[in-house]
Amino acid sequence: MKESSDINVYTSNAGFKWVVLAISVIISAGSVIYTNILVKQIREREKKQIDLYAKTLEYLANENDAVNIFLILENIIQANNTIPVILADQNGNPEFYKNLPGADKLEDPKERKLFLMDEIASMKSEREPIMVTLSDQEKRIYGYKYIYYRNSLLLTQLKYYPYVQLSIIAIFGLITFAVFNYSRTAEQNRVWVGLAKETAHQLGTPLSSLMAWVEYLKMNYPDDKEVYNELNKDVDRLSMITERFSSIGSVPQLKEENVYQHIREVATYLERRISSKVTMEIESIPNDQVYAAINTSLFAWVIENLIKNAVDAMEGKGYIYVRIIKAKDQQVTIDITDTGKGISKSNVGQIFKPGFSTKKRGWGLGLALTKRIIENYHNGRIFVKSTEAGKGTTFRIVLKS
Numbered sequence: 001m002k003e004s005s006d007i008n009v010y011t012s013n014a015g016f017k018w019v020v021l022a023i024s025v026i027i028s029a030g031s032v033i034y035t036n037i038l039v040k041q042i043r044e045r046e047k048k049q050i051d052l053y054a055k056t057l058e059y060l061a062n063e064n065d066a067v068n069i070f071l072i073l074e075n076i077i078q079a080n081n082t083i084p085v086i087l088a089d090q091n092g093n094p095e096f097y098k099n100l101p102g103a104d105k106l107e108d109p110k111e112r113k114l115f116l117m118d119e120i121a122s123m124k125s126e127r128e129p130i131m132v133t134l135s136d137q138e139k140r141i142y143g144y145k146y147i148y149y150r151n152s153l154l155l156t157q158l159k160y161y162p163y164v165q166l167s168i169i170a171i172f173g174l175i176t177f178a179v180f181n182y183s184r185t186a187e188q189n190r191v192w193v194g195l196a197k198e199t200a201h202q203l204g205t206p207l208s209s210l211m212a213w214v215e216y217l218k219m220n221y222p223d224d225k226e227v228y229n230e231l232n233k234d235v236d237r238l239s240m241i242t243e244r245f246s247s248i249g250s251v252p253q254l255k256e257e258n259v260y261q262h263i264r265e266v267a268t269y270l271e272r273r274i275s276s277k278v279t280m281e282i283e284s285i286p287n288d289q290v291y292a293a294i295n296t297s298l299f300a301w302v303i304e305n306l307i308k309n310a311v312d313a314m315e316g317k318g319y320i321y322v323r324i325i326k327a328k329d330q331q332v333t334i335d336i337t338d339t340g341k342g343i344s345k346s347n348v349g350q351i352f353k354p355g356f357s358t359k360k361r362g363w364g365l366g367l368a369l370t371k372r373i374i375e376n377y378h379n380g381r382i383f384v385k386s387t388e389a390g391k392g393t394t395f396r397i398v399l400k401s
């Protein structure tokens, strides 16, 4: 396989894309893993903090029952202004809480109690509560208390932080990519259009001079009719090529044309130039009056490119079948099928890129131009409908009529 080395900038981009993608996946994974480690550490620390409350509470309760443990607990817990915690008796009745703004808002003690009991249930499902054993100085146990708690807001935020961060980066990346892609497309457009305009312009001068010479021949050498006729054909062909370039270089006019008729003409022109071992058949469904809005000089270029590729793929021997169908939804579908060597799976995605060719003398511009003409100038679609190694290929064009 050969790719013209001078214009393969578009294809060589593909590898670079994968490298960028791989690096971003590694960075993302790293960020998530690192934050998870942080979350684990903070979680441990929060647990230790609550454990400390529990131990202090136990100690105070055991050492001196005269002390108002709630007062002390409040003082200790005061230091904690992040971890939501509820102290409850052994029957699950809340006695004291901290860092629950939802409960602070409720004025009615009954409502508040219900709220706290709900919280207890949800905290219990997240983390096991810490049990505090209350005993007197003789070490006689006289009760239990439970400390329910959950992750601090900080910890929760940290847990979701990498995902939020990565989403923002992803959105930013997508926007950058879109802008980059847009400017690259705009640049390509300028090159195509500029080059085509310039070519049409440069061909114009010798062409009109040639036309004048043909007229001169016709008038002064009326006997050399054959020479004159052949020359005239070539001049016509040249002016058709000029017309194509000039159409590509400007906004082309689309006109409702009989697609079948037009393709027939192009095929007749080509048939004379390709091997007689290639047979061509054109069918139009439901009849040969299928109309679509096309620019004839550009559309002829498309059909020519596709048929030439088909002939190349069959190495000069085989069968080309063109089927034109007008569907109920007014769409016109044109299938061009050959019995050539087919396109390999890995190449199917590449063939429309400028510069991609598997031929010794190919520029790899035929299909790029074809796609441009169909999509940009006719607002249609073109794609490989099917292809099989050694059996053949079908290209499909879809036009709106």
Ligand SMILES: Nc1ncnc2c1ncn2[C@@H]1O[C@H](COP(=O)(O)OP(=O)(O)OP(=O)(O)O)[C@@H](O)[C@H]1O
Pocket: 305, 309, 310, 313, 338, 340, 341, 342, 343, 351, 352, 356, 357, 358, 359, 361, 362, 363, 364, 365, 366, 367, 368, 393
């Ligand atoms: N009908 C087909 N069957 C098999 N392969 C095809 C067919 N049409 C195109 N290809 C493959 O797609 C490649 C690109 O086609 P394209 O027309 O863009 O360039 P090319 O024919 O190689 O060169 P150029 O048209 O510029 O002279 C071809 O080289 C060929 O490998």
Ligand SMILES: [Mg+2]
Pocket: 305, 308, 309, 365, 366, 367
């Ligand atoms: Mg080609």
